[in-house]
Amino acid sequence: QQQVKQSPQSLIVQKGGISIINCAYENTAFDYFPWYQQFPGKGPALLIAIRPDVSEKKEGRFTISFNKSAKQFSLHIMDSQPGDSATYFCAARDFFGNEKLTFGTGTRLTIIP
Amino acid sequence: EAQVTQNPRYLITVTGKKLTVTCSQNMNHEYMSWYRQDPGLGLRQIYYSMNVEVTDKGDVPEGYKVSRKEKRNFPLILESPSPNQTSLYFCASSLRVTGELFFGEGSRLTVL
Numbered sequence: 697q698q699q700v701k702q703s704p705q706s707l708i709v710q711k712g713g714i715s716i717i718n719c720a721y722e723n724t725a726f727d728y729f730p731w732y733q734q735f736p737g738k739g740p741a742l743l744i745a746i747r748p749d750v751s752e753k754k755e756g757r758f759t760i761s762f763n764k765s766a767k768q769f770s771l772h773i774m775d776s777q778p779g780d781s782a783t784y785f786c787a788a789r790d791f792f793g794n795e796k797l798t799f800g801t802g803t804r805l806t807i808i809p
Numbered sequence: 810e811a812q813v814t815q816n817p818r819y820l821i822t823v824t825g826k827k828l829t830v831t832c833s834q835n836m837n838h839e840y841m842s843w844y845r846q847d848p849g850l851g852l853r854q855i856y857y858s859m860n861v862e863v864t865d866k867g868d869v870p871e872g873y874k875v876s877r878k879e880k881r882n883f884p885l886i887l888e889s890p891s892p893n894q895t896s897l898y899f900c901a902s903s904l905r906v907t908g909e910l911f912f913g914e915g916s917r918l919t920v921l
Contacts, residue, residue, distance in 0.1 A: 728908050739899050739912030785851060789908050794857065794865065795840065797910060801851035
């Protein structure tokens with residue numbers, strides 16, 4: 697049972713463009729929604745996170761948009777750069793479910809010149 | 810430097826030969842967890858530990874064991890590895906309050 701659905705599986709964006717990755721969830725007990733970035737040969741690292749009491753969070757070129765009623769959240773990367781090429785995972789935490797982080801299936805993002 | 814250290818990073822073994830993947834963190838985190846990463850399936854939790862001597866199953870625990878005798882260490886044990894356990898394994902830790910998971914660099918395991 698996949699509790700966090702992520703799309704697309706892969707994404708190619710031109711340098712300077714906007715990259716958008718979407719996630720949807722079902723469990724209304726989720727209370728924390730992070731995005732992780734993973735480069736080849738490395739472990740995932742926290743990129744940005746949001747809690748459900750806000751609809752948007754921005755950190756530099758990275759923005760999370762959160763729609764609580766639709767149970768969806770998305771990552772927007774503005775002015776995408778080749779250095780942003782990586783795999784991105786959305787995740788959600790169920791605080792009352794032993795604080796487990798459930799991950800989406802990942803999006804491989806490639807930024808082309 | 811704050812880090813999660815896994816060993817070995819790469820391992821090729823044969824079916825049935827017991828192996829242990831070690832994990833150690835130097836951040837005094839209460840929470841530790843093991844994930845496996847497979848193409849198209851993302852990161853799936855194997856086991857987790859809320860604190861010393863407290864462990865529980867994640868989503869895919871079959872064929873694995875863990876122990877948490879010390880706060881910093883959380884080894885993953887494959888008693889009788891099978892080819893379907895060929896995967897990339899990640900150990901992670903966090904402070905329970907923040908929820909931010911810190912991952913190790915991964916251990917790529919191949920079971921022949």
